[in-house]
Amino acid sequence: MQTCVLIIGAGATGTALARDLSLRGTDCILVEKGDVNAGASGANHGLLHSGARYIVSDPAAAAECHAENRILKKTLPQCIEDTGGLFVAVQGDDEKYIADFPGSCKKCGIPVQPLSPDQARDMEPALSEHVIAAFRVDDAAIDPFKLSLDNLCCAQEHGARLLCRHQVTSFEISGGRIVCTHVTDLKTNKQFRIEAQVVVNAAGAWADIIALRAGAQIRMHYSKGSLMVTQNRISQMVINRLRMPTDGDILVPGGTVSILGTTSERVASPDFIHPEIHEIDTILDQGSAMIPKLAQTRYIRAYCGVRPLPAGSEITNPARDPDDRAVSRGYELIDHQDQPEQVTNFVTITGGKLTTCRLMAEKTADLVCGKLGIKAVCRTRTEPVPDAAEAKWTSPGLAPAAWVQESRCKDPLLCECEMVPESVVKKIADSFAANHQQAGLKAISLRSRIGKGPCQGTFCSMRIMAYLYDQGYMDDRNGTDDLRAFLRERWRGQQPLAWNNGLTRAELMEAMHCGLFCLEL
Amino acid sequence: MDNQKADIHCDLMIIGTGMAGMAAALFAAGQDLDIVQAGRTGQLGFASGLIDVLGVYPVARGRIVKDPWPAIADLGRHEPAHPYAKMAIREIQTAIETVLGFFGQAGYPYVYKKNQNMIMPTAAGTVKPTYAAAHTMAHGQAAMAQQEACLLVDFKGLKGFGSRMIAANLARTWPGLRPVTIGFPEAGTELHPEPMARALETARMREKLAENIAPHLGDTASVALPAILGISRTQKVTEELSGLLGVPVFEISTMVPGLAGIRIKEIFQQHLPEMGIKAFFQHSVRRAYRQTGGGWAFEVGDHSHLRLVSARAAVVCSGRFLGGGLHADRSGIMETIFTLPVAQPPDRDSWHHRDLLHAGGHLVNRAGLAVDTSFRPVDDKGRPVWPDLFAAGTILAGQDWMREKSGSGLSIATAYAAVRAARRFLDKT
Numbered sequence: 001m002q003t004c005v006l007i008i009g010a011g012a013t014g015t016a017l018a019r020d021l022s023l024r025g026t027d028c029i030l031v032e033k034g035d036v037n038a039g040a041s042g043a044n045h046g047l048l049h050s051g052a053r054y055i056v057s058d059p060a061a062a063a064e065c066h067a068e069n070r071i072l073k074k075t076l077p078q079c080i081e082d083t084g085g086l087f088v089a090v091q092g093d094d095e096k097y098i099a100d101f102p103g104s105c106k107k108c109g110i111p112v113q114p115l116s117p118d119q120a121r122d123m124e125p126a127l128s129e130h131v132i133a134a135f136r137v138d139d140a141a142i143d144p145f146k147l148s149l150d151n152l153c154c155a156q157e158h159g160a161r162l163l164c165r166h167q168v169t170s171f172e173i174s175g176g177r178i179v180c181t182h183v184t185d186l187k188t189n190k191q192f193r194i195e196a197q198v199v200v201n202a203a204g205a206w207a208d209i210i211a212l213r214a215g216a217q218i219r220m221h222y223s224k225g226s227l228m229v230t231q232n233r234i235s236q237m238v239i240n241r242l243r244m245p246t247d248g249d250i251l252v253p254g255g256t257v258s259i260l261g262t263t264s265e266r267v268a269s270p271d272f273i274h275p276e277i278h279e280i281d282t283i284l285d286q287g288s289a290m291i292p293k294l295a296q297t298r299y300i301r302a303y304c305g306v307r308p309l310p311a312g313s314e315i316t317n318p319a320r321d322p323d324d325r326a327v328s329r330g331y332e333l334i335d336h337q338d339q340p341e342q343v344t345n346f347v348t349i350t351g352g353k354l355t356t357c358r359l360m361a362e363k364t365a366d367l368v369c370g371k372l373g374i375k376a377v378c379r380t381r382t383e384p385v386p387d388a389a390e391a392k393w394t395s396p397g398l399a400p401a402a403w404v405q406e407s408r409c410k411d412p413l414l415c416e417c418e419m420v421p422e423s424v425v426k427k428i429a430d431s432f433a434a435n436h437q438q439a440g441l442k443a444i445s446l447r448s449r450i451g452k453g454p455c456q457g458t459f460c461s462m463r464i465m466a467y468l469y470d471q472g473y474m475d476d477r478n479g480t481d482d483l484r485a486f487l488r489e490r491w492r493g494q495q496p497l498a499w500n501n502g503l504t505r506a507e508l509m510e511a512m513h514c515g516l517f518c519l520e521l
Numbered sequence: 522m523d524n525q526k527a528d529i530h531c532d533l534m535i536i537g538t539g540m541a542g543m544a545a546a547l548f549a550a551g552q553d554l555d556i557v558q559a560g561r562t563g564q565l566g567f568a569s570g571l572i573d574v575l576g577v578y579p580v581a582r583g584r585i586v587k588d589p590w591p592a593i594a595d596l597g598r599h600e601p602a603h604p605y606a607k608m609a610i611r612e613i614q615t616a617i618e619t620v621l622g623f624f625g626q627a628g629y630p631y632v633y634k635k636n637q638n639m640i641m642p643t644a645a646g647t648v649k650p651t652y653a654a655a656h657t658m659a660h661g662q663a664a665m666a667q668q669e670a671c672l673l674v675d676f677k678g679l680k681g682f683g684s685r686m687i688a689a690n691l692a693r694t695w696p697g698l699r700p701v702t703i704g705f706p707e708a709g710t711e712l713h714p715e716p717m718a719r720a721l722e723t724a725r726m727r728e729k730l731a732e733n734i735a736p737h738l739g740d741t742a743s744v745a746l747p748a749i750l751g752i753s754r755t756q757k758v759t760e761e762l763s764g765l766l767g768v769p770v771f772e773i774s775t776m777v778p779g780l781a782g783i784r785i786k787e788i789f790q791q792h793l794p795e796m797g798i799k800a801f802f803q804h805s806v807r808r809a810y811r812q813t814g815g816g817w818a819f820e821v822g823d824h825s826h827l828r829l830v831s832a833r834a835a836v837v838c839s840g841r842f843l844g845g846g847l848h849a850d851r852s853g854i855m856e857t858i859f860t861l862p863v864a865q866p867p868d869r870d871s872w873h874h875r876d877l878l879h880a881g882g883h884l885v886n887r888a889g890l891a892v893d894t895s896f897r898p899v900d901d902k903g904r905p906v907w908p909d910l911f912a913a914g915t916i917l918a919g920q921d922w923m924r925e926k927s928g929s930g931l932s933i934a935t936a937y938a939a940v941r942a943a944r945r946f947l948d949k950t
């Protein structure tokens with residue numbers, strides 16, 4: 001296989017880069033070992049930062065976030081719910097931080113509006129009685145799946161190609177250049193080679209591992225964060241705790257749910273991570289100080305991701321920062337030509353935020369195009385990203401609305417919790433079939449809301465699997481294995497929340513799939 | 522609480538209308554005892570048409586049990602805390618035969634071999650060991666074992682039962698399975714098993730269905746369907762449909778809640794009151810009071826209508842988390858009616874394994890009420906908490922019915938033991 005630019009990693013950064021390069025007329029292939037957003041891009045808070053969170057710990061990143069927030073609201077409105085955000089302090093929070101907050105925001109050019117505690121509670125009745133200070137900022141909620149899928153679709157329209165479940169295993173380097181990249185198709189275990197003029201490492205927290213294969217050293221901190229999804233939406237706006245960033249201090253609404261988080265724990269590897277029970281307890285205890293009803297509300301799922309934090313960029317003494325909160329949220333763009341390894345056609349882009357993915361893509365594409373002698377300029381700053389039909393079903397509440405309007409009885413619901421009808425599953429499965437691929441349950445759930453409601457896949461998994469076979473999307477004996485894999489994945493997010501009705505649901509899932517169907521045997 | 526104020530006096534109160542509660546009522550009926558029973562019958566809906574006794578042992582090794590009785594003896598030796606270990610095997614057999622006999626008399630016979638588990642196909646395309654299968658399902662055992670040529674029918678518009686999925690995933694075990702999708706006579710776009718089953722209780726619809734199936738028969742030796750072969754007249758529906766097609770027709774167990782649950786529920790709800798049980802189906806026990814001088818008083822019902830029932834003794838069959846007998850918050854597991862001590866893992870971290878399908882199962886499923894050999898809940902020193910309170914069913918500690926494949930059998934057997942112990946207590950006082 002040959003291409004101009006090979007991009008490793010189809011997260012927010014890789015997909016945004018694929019779009020940027022394609023718009024400049026550059027041919028590229030995205031190689032992703034999992035699926036789109038398999039890494040941090042599929043496991044974050046979905047907060048389009050105003051920048052206010054980083055004004056003290058990282059003013060440069062704060063200003064970047066603010067600028068990108070403005071741009072994305074114009075170019076990607078279909079992925080954004082412009083909720084606005086609040087920063088609130090409760091009794092006992094650091095008074096100095098509160099007093100300095102508006103000034104620091106202004107210094108970074110971030111708009112901020114002071115509110116009285118009563119005004120804040122009028123806007124968000126769930127807030128605690130003990131709120132002592134509040135400010136309004138430009139935070140918004142962004143759907144990370146739709147973001148990446150829309151960028152990807154746009155890139156594909158312009159000729160970019162995506163290889164999912166393909167892992168980059170090694171590079172062949174000769175004369176200071178990567179002459180070819182070895183890739184394994186994880187489904188068939190077949191190896192093949194891709195020749196590219198430039199290779200971009202956009203592997204997020206895995207960037208160090210990829211770089212090492214080209215003889216380059218990058219030091220990364222793997223900073224794990226866990227989050228919890230509530231069954232119902234708790235607030236209209238994003239709510240941040242007004243203090244130095246720490247655990248359990250952000251609540252972000254998204255469609256019909258809210259997401260509460262997060263934690264920050266250094267882990268030894270970006271793989272095999274789980275949301276832990278002690279993290280859940282911390283998030284709950286901290287979050288309910290700000291919004292008391294978070295202690296009683298129902299949760300449907302927990303998940304976690306690893307932030308890619310390049311370790312070169314500490315801005316304080318690491319001994320004083322055991323949880324990496326003070327490591328820069330800025331991005332790191334490395335031209336490996338200028339590094340000791342001197343590989344001329346290899347570039348790494350890592351770190352940063354979801355919020356800044358477009359900017360990271362722009363800077364990377366500038367560097368890549370420089371290497372290729374391409375003069376075309378970046379178009380993503382102003383040109384809107386088309387609202388892709390394929391990426392329509394990720395946001396909570398969308399499929400139901402479409403179903404009620406369009407088809408009611410004609411289109412049976414396969415997922416009853418989130419009201420995902422047959423036609424949506426069919427569209428997704430068709431888009432896979434068009435690329436000669438099989439859509440499993442996990443892939444469908446990434447692109448829709450299936451399995452994301454209270455039953456967490458207990459019922460819809462069987463219905464959708466039966467449907468896929470019926471329609472001929474699946475025909476081998478892998479269906480039960482796919483069912484197992486999907487339920488295991490759902491379980492990861494259920495297990496730490498298994499108390500109260502969470503435990504009842506977990507019991508129902510196991511009773512059905514082990515008690516009756518013996519999937520564990 | 523003063524005994525006089527009660528609206529109803531009885532000897533034995535049975536709390537719960539799941540499989541354990543229903544079996545307990547059946548065992549206690551006809552013994553000159555005044556019996557009151559309360560619970561919500563929703564839980565019975567989970568019956569799958571398969572009665573498990575012990576299908577897998579040891580659990581961690583996932584070994585399928587051929588003959589449940591020696592395996593139960595083995596389990597009794599290695600797991601003394603297991604409810605089965607507190608009974609004689611002959612009692613377990615009696616209990617199960619009694620309940621199966623009752624279903625048979627009620628017109629919904631189960632098929633089983635005394636000393637052998639059956640291996641059944643499921644709607645997930647897996648196989649499941651069980652002890653007894655509803656007559657509507659039983660033929661699946663032989664058909665699969667003999668790799669019979671079998672036509673597997675699903676219906677346009679019936680979700681969650683895919684003949685292609687089942688056939689593809691069972692292909693190795695059962696190559697003779699041939700999937701086909703047909704329309705259900707006079708159906709709309711979306712089908713549900715219950716109306717389909719009711720429709721098949723009429724001769725006209727059976728004939729129409731047979732007409733729809735017939736063109737696909739070929740050289741098939743049997744026809745498999747989702748669970749839709751009638752509700753209260755399953756024998757007639759199965760026989761006549763088999764007659765029309767000229768080959769045996771049988772059901773494959775589907776996602777629950779399903780038809781088998783509705784059948785069993787209707788049978789219990791009809792027969793238990795006829796046998797003299799004063800039953801409050803769809804009512805819960807809201808509070809339990811200890812009476813001075815022994816015995817219990819229970820508030821039964823909802824806000825609008827509360828009854829006070831006094832009882833000399835009680836059997837609690839209130840199930841686990843799904844049934845409502847146990848409740849968990851972040852700090853631990855509680856029993857919901859009497860706040861009885863619950864045997865449980867030390868902290869929440871050890872409740873569940875990270876892998877849903879981990880071979881050993883999850884520790885939290887072994888939490889529950891520890892009991893003595895009279896099936897009285899005990900405290901952490903092993904002493905009975907109350908002399909007149911007994912427990913049965915899945916609320917009991919020391920078992921993992923989901924992994925052992927012992928659900929209904931365990932509920933039935935322990936109900937038998939608990940009722941017998943309660944009877945002894947009542948005889949003495």
Ligand SMILES: Cc1cc2nc3c(=O)[nH]c(=O)nc-3n(C[C@H](O)[C@H](O)[C@H](O)COP(=O)(O)OP(=O)(O)OC[C@H]3O[C@@H](n4cnc5c(N)ncnc54)[C@H](O)[C@@H]3O)c2cc1C
Nearest residue numbers: 009011012013033039040041044045047168204225354355
């Ligand atoms: C808990 C948490 C909360 C967050 N909240 C926010 C937020 O609210 N707002 C915000 O702006 N940012 C947030 N972030 C940060 C943001 O999610 C990340 O910075 C961003 O998603 C990184 O995107 P990426 O594409 O660079 O990396 P990733 O999304 O991690 O993508 C890297 C990809 O590379 C693939 N890959 C790795 N190795 C290989 C290989 N050998 N071959 C092929 N592919 C490979 C991986 O599978 C992965 O898909 C949060 C992060 C975390 C962890």
Ligand SMILES: Cc1cc2nc3c(=O)[nH]c(=O)nc-3n(C[C@H](O)[C@H](O)[C@H](O)COP(=O)(O)OP(=O)(O)OC[C@H]3O[C@@H](n4cnc5c(N)ncnc54)[C@H](O)[C@@H]3O)c2cc1C
Nearest residue numbers: 537538539540541560561573806839840844914915928929
């Ligand atoms: C998904 C699923 C699949 C299954 N598959 C099989 C199978 O293949 N084979 C098999 O043998 N078994 C199967 N089972 C059935 C399982 O065996 C039964 O659930 C179990 O045996 C019944 O146990 P139980 O009666 O102890 O509890 P439950 O069925 O949970 O019943 C508890 C009862 O207590 C009542 N209750 C609770 N609190 C109160 C209160 N305060 N006042 C009054 N009543 C109260 C509830 O209303 C309910 O009636 C399955 C169950 C499920 C859920």
